[in-house]
Amino acid sequence: MKFDHEVSRLMCVLQEALRPDHQKHLLAIIENEGMEKVLDPELFKAARYFDRRTLLTFLASLGFENTKEQAHYQRWLAATQYRNGQIDAGEAARLCASERPLMVDFYRNLLKTLDNPKAEATWLDWMEMPCTVADMLFATEFLLDCQVVQWLPFVLHRWCQLDNSGEPWLWMYRNVIERVEYAQTVQQSQVLAQALYMLLKKVAPEHQSMMNTLTAKLVDLYLRAEQSDQALALAQTLLSNSSDLSGTYWLMRSHANRSQFSEAIKFASNFLSAVIDKAIKEKMSEDLLFKAQEQPKKKKDFDVNAANKSLKTVNRILRDRGLQPFLMSGVLLGYMREGQILPHDKDIDLGLIGWEQQFEVAQALLASGRYHVSWRNLRGAKTFLLDAYDMENGVAVDFFFFHPHSDHFLHGIDYKYGFTQNFRFSPFGLKEIDFLGERFFIPDNAEKNLVENYGDWKTPQSSYVVTVEAPVLVQKGSEKHQFIALIELMRSVETFNSVKRVQRILDCCNALDMHVLSTELEHRLNDWMVRQALH
Numbered sequence: 001m002k003f004d005h006e007v008s009r010l011m012c013v014l015q016e017a018l019r020p021d022h023q024k025h026l027l028a029i030i031e032n033e034g035m036e037k038v039l040d041p042e043l044f045k046a047a048r049y050f051d052r053r054t055l056l057t058f059l060a061s062l063g064f065e066n067t068k069e070q071a072h073y074q075r076w077l078a079a080t081q082y083r084n085g086q087i088d089a090g091e092a093a094r095l096c097a098s099e100r101p102l103m104v105d106f107y108r109n110l111l112k113t114l115d116n117p118k119a120e121a122t123w124l125d126w127m128e129m130p131c132t133v134a135d136m137l138f139a140t141e142f143l144l145d146c147q148v149v150q151w152l153p154f155v156l157h158r159w160c161q162l163d164n165s166g167e168p169w170l171w172m173y174r175n176v177i178e179r180v181e182y183a184q185t186v187q188q189s190q191v192l193a194q195a196l197y198m199l200l201k202k203v204a205p206e207h208q209s210m211m212n213t214l215t216a217k218l219v220d221l222y223l224r225a226e227q228s229d230q231a232l233a234l235a236q237t238l239l240s241n242s243s244d245l246s247g248t249y250w251l252m253r254s255h256a257n258r259s260q261f262s263e264a265i266k267f268a269s270n271f272l273s274a275v276i277d278k279a280i281k282e283k284m285s286e287d288l289l290f291k292a293q294e295q296p297k298k299k300k301d302f303d304v305n306a307a308n309k310s311l312k313t314v315n316r317i318l319r320d321r322g323l324q325p326f327l328m329s330g331v332l333l334g335y336m337r338e339g340q341i342l343p344h345d346k347d348i349d350l351g352l353i354g355w356e357q358q359f360e361v362a363q364a365l366l367a368s369g370r371y372h373v374s375w376r377n378l379r380g381a382k383t384f385l386l387d388a389y390d391m392e393n394g395v396a397v398d399f400f401f402f403h404p405h406s407d408h409f410l411h412g413i414d415y416k417y418g419f420t421q422n423f424r425f426s427p428f429g430l431k432e433i434d435f436l437g438e439r440f441f442i443p444d445n446a447e448k449n450l451v452e453n454y455g456d457w458k459t460p461q462s463s464y465v466v467t468v469e470a471p472v473l474v475q476k477g478s479e480k481h482q483f484i485a486l487i488e489l490m491r492s493v494e495t496f497n498s499v500k501r502v503q504r505i506l507d508c509c510n511a512l513d514m515h516v517l518s519t520e521l522e523h524r525l526n527d528w529m530v531r532q533a534l535h
Contacts, residue, residue, distance in 0.1 A: 002181065003046045008372075008391035010037060011046050011055065015369040018054050039063055044076075048145055049182045050372065056080050071098040075107075075138050082111055083146070096138075102130055110139055113148045121150040126158045133162060140172055144179060147188065149195040156202070173199050177217060180224070184375040189225035196221055212242045219250045223418060224376070228258050245274050257418030261479035264417075268486040269521060275494050276524050283531045303394070307341050308436055310395040311348050314365075315440060318350075321364045323357060325350040326430055326441035328400060328449075329466075333457060335435050336446055347396035351443075353409070353430075355401045358383045371397075377414060384412030384420055410474075413467065421467060421484060422474040425452055463501040469508050482516045485509055489516075489525070499532045 003011075010033060017025045030038055037043075039062060047056040057080050063073035078095035081087045087095075093108035106129050113119075136159040143151050152172065159168035176195045183189045200214045215238045222231035232254040239247030252267035311331065318325045327335055329349035334342040341348075352361065358378055365371040365388055372389040386399040402409040402425070409427055412420040428443040443449045450457035452472040454464065467473075468485050475481055485505055492501040502525065509516050517525065 003042060003391075005391075005394045006037075007040065007042045007046055008394070010040075010043055011050070011052065012370040012392040014038070014058070015052060015055050018058055035062075035066060039067065048076075048141070049179060051145075052369070053080055053084060057084075072134065072138075074098060079111065079142055083114065100130065103135065105129070106131065106135065110142065110151075113143065113151055114146055117146065117148045119150075121154065124151075124154055126154065127161065131158055131162065133159070136162065136168065137171070140175060144175060144192075144195065147191040149191050149198070152195055153198055169199065169202060173214070180217075180221060182372070183224060184373065186224070186226050186376050189221055189376070190227070193218060193221040193225050193227065193230075208241060212238060212244075212246065215241075216246045216250060219254065223253060223257050228254065228418070231257065245271060248274070253417055256415075256483060259419055259480075261483050264483050265479060265486065265516075268483055268490075269518065272486055272490050272493075273521055273524065275490050276521075276528050279493050279497075280524070280528050280531060283528075302343060302345050304341050304343050306393040307345070307348055307395050310390045310393040310397065311341065312436055312438055313370075313393075314348070314350070314390070314397055315438065317364050317368055318361060321360055323352065323360060323364070324430055324441050325352055325399070326443060327351075327435070328443070329453060332442060332446060333450060333454065335433070335440075335442065336450060337458060337460075339435075347398055349398050349400065351400045351402055351411070353402050353404060355381055355383050355403055358386055358399075358401055361386060361399055382420075383414075384410075384422070385414040415484075417487075419480065421480070423453070423470060423472045424474050425449060425472055463496075463498060463504050465501065465505055465508070468505050477512050477514050481512075482509075482514055485514065485516045493525075493528065497532070499529045502529060 013029060013033075014026075016022060017029050039059070044056070044059050044063070046052075047059055057077060060073045060077035060080060064070050064077060067073065075096045075098070078087065078092040082089060082092035089108055089111050092111055093104050096107035096111075097103040106126055109124050109126075136155055139155045140152065140159075143149055143155065156168055156172060162168075173196075176192055176199065179192055180189075183192055196214065196218045200211065200218060203211050203214060205211075215234055219231050219234045219238065222228070222234065231250075235247060235250035235254045239251055241247075248267050248270050252264050252271055255261070255264040255267065315325060326332075327349075328351040330342055330345045330347075331349050334340055334345065352358075362373055362375065362378055365373050370390060370392045372391055374387050377383060377386050381403075384401055384403070386401070388397045388399065389395075390397055400411055402411050404427065407427070409425045410422055411425055412422045414420050426445065426448060428445045428449060430441040431444045432439050433442055434440075447457075453466065453470055454461070455469070455471055465488050468481075468488055473481070485508075488505050489502060492498050492505065
């Protein structure tokens with residue numbers, strides 16, 4: 001689940017306007033955007049998921065004054081004020097109860113869970129209270145927002161007394177899953193895993209399909225939460241209980257997360273085989289029907305204008321902090337070869353020398369209020385990549401930290417699979433250049449840097465796969481490199497649908513005498529390539 005770009009943009013605009021010296025612009029923004037957009041429930045949810053409490057207070061006040069849902073907005077306003085220390089628990093509970101005296105204790109108990117968020121949950125006497133579904137909805141979201149999910153079983157128990165249709169469980173499950181993408185820390189992932197595990201225990205054994213779906217989601221969360229033992233055990237269970245490929249996929253992910261690449265390669269080969277079979281069957285079906293099937297939606301083109309704005313903005317933000325971000329990879333290639341950001345790129349790549357700068361970068365992005373940052377990637381001396389998302393311009397920004405050594409700079413890509421692929425570059429200093437009408441830093445050996453990254457960088461190379469081909473890759477030919485090649489072959493078939501990309505990867509593997517495919521799998525991949533070439 002991702003928030004619409006307009007929701008993200010408006011969140012950034014309103015946050016900026018809520019700064020003390022900018023509040024004179026608030027009325028004009030509301031008039032220009034319209035009250036309906038400002039009070040969009042998705043915007044309210046985004047403010048909660050990103051923990052933008054100043055914005056949340058503003059939106060709750062606005063909703064209370066301008067809608068018929070006064071009780072809903074009053075609960076969130078009071079709860080947020082309590083979290084900020086602006087009112088005490090008694091006053092907040094009274095406001096949340098919305099003139100229902102018998103519900104004051106319910107909300108007082110709920111709010112007081114924040115006093116000791118790690119405390120073990122104890123039974124609360126909510127069963128006789130005149131709760132409504134709205135109270136249960138709020139309690140669930142509040143506990144998830146505040147990461148005190150040990151109390152959720154009691155909420156679910158009471159909710160099921162009000163509604164025994166199964167909807168409370170489904171609603172709670174969807175609410176947990178929605179948050180996974182926005183879990184910015186390992187701790188948040190651990191909390192969501194705890195909540196999902198609680199929901200898994202509530203599934204009846206005869207509902208095996210639902211159990212498998214939930215188990216796969218929980219494996220994902222355990223990996224995000226750096227609980228690899230739990231992830232591996234659960235993935236093995238999933239393989240035993242599921243007839244689809246989810247068990248194979250998650251075992252591949254779990255073994256890679258533990259750097260057990262020989263095992264990961266085995267499951268990756270099985271998964272690639274299934275991906276190829278599926279692609280061939282789809283092509284055969286298309287041939288037999290003698291008609292053009294509906295074409296998949298074309299991937300949205302990279303918005304160069306938005307990328308230009310985003311690059312200039314983040315450059316200013318970091319330089320104002322005394323940092324020296326420099327253009328690298330695709331952005332540097334675009335500047336050096338074509339004098340512009342490349343239209344076929346997919347994100348903005350910036351480098352910084354020294355892993356210590358990650359904390360200052362994160363603080364600068366947080367202070368701007370316009371970036372979603374994966375805080376879980378702040379790992380001290382282990383950090384090579386911090387990925388962020390410019391919510392206002394809708395552009396992904398990757399910050400790569402170059403680790404200086406005596407005779408080289410070490411750079412890396414941190415994979416979602418739980419490992420890092422490293423690149424060894426020649427040392428360099430920085431120099432300033434003019435680009436897009438502003439001043440930027442680039443490596444002072446820019447041409448050499450590009451040769452090390454791309455080889456013949458002056459000649460456009462469509463389908464270039466840097467993670468397989470880059471001249472400066474560390475551990476070429478290793479089991480890790482073989483696993484990455486298999487992953488890229490999967491992407492080439494399933495996502496890019498590109499014969500040329502597959503062939504580049506295979507040629508690179510052959511040049512390195514790296515045998516990543518069995519004879520049978522190679523034949524099936526060749527079969528797919530022939531069928532693709534005929535169309």
